[in-house]
Amino acid sequence: MASLEGKTALVTGASRGIGRAVAERLAADGALVAVNYARDEAAAAETVAAITKKGGRAFPVRAELGVPGDVDALFAALDRELGSDAPVDVLVHNAGINVSAVIEDVTPEMYDRGFAVNTRAAFFVTRRALARMPDGGRIVTITSGVTRIAFPEGIAYAMTKGALDSFTLALAKHLGPRGITVNNVAPGIIDTDINAGWLRGDADAWRASAARAALGRVGEPSDVADVVAFLASDDARWVTGATIDATGGSDL
DSSP: OOOOTTOEEEETTOSSHHHHHHHHHHHHTTOEEEEEESSOHHHHHHHHHHHHHTTOEEEEEEOOTTSTTHHHHHHHHHHHHHOTTOOOOEEEEOOOOOOOBOGGGOOHHHHHHHHIIIIIHHHHHHHHHGGGOOTTOEEEEEOOGGGSSOOTTBHHHHHHHHHHHHHHHHHHHHHGGGTOEEEEEEEOSBOSGGGTTTSTTOHHHHHHHHHHSTTOSOBOHHHHHHHHHHHHSGGGTTOOSOEEEESSSTTO
């Protein structure tokens, strides 16, 4: 894997789960990582501490996404740490919330909140980041395997992620002349806090989830982070506009 030495990476929603694993992996590959978080300062501090303990470099960036002024808050916090002229070489969109309900139970408030966090924030964070991303930069978005399978229990959530698929395709074409690659990583069922309520501690749910994957197990955050690290590296210089399936072959 090519080194990320000298690169700066911004990972949204990086205090826990997949985001934390991505931050740790990019730091291990040499990047200086901005660990974005919304409210859980302690979790962000733990992520930074885990990175520095292994010799990596990271710092926390507090900004809740999906609310008015979110992009300004994010980049103001980034500028306080790095300065306004510092580049963002790698941008990873991981921040997201689950909208778990069938269509009859999805309220306008749930729908709007899901799109604000999962879709709108990624769009406008990218828009701001492009002014400071050097040619040859990397943009990676965590989408979901539910964009290719029927998922009635999370229809609005799937829609937020499906919109990002279209965003990535158009952006990859738009940024191709600058050598900036834009790709998605689509996880399946991953053992993270967002799934803890129904997955952890329920042996039947765990077995059923593992059985959905061709590889026969529930995914780990590192399974996704390693794919992100590939796309962030120079090894993936000829990959753009793609969605990499990281579901372990779920529902094949």
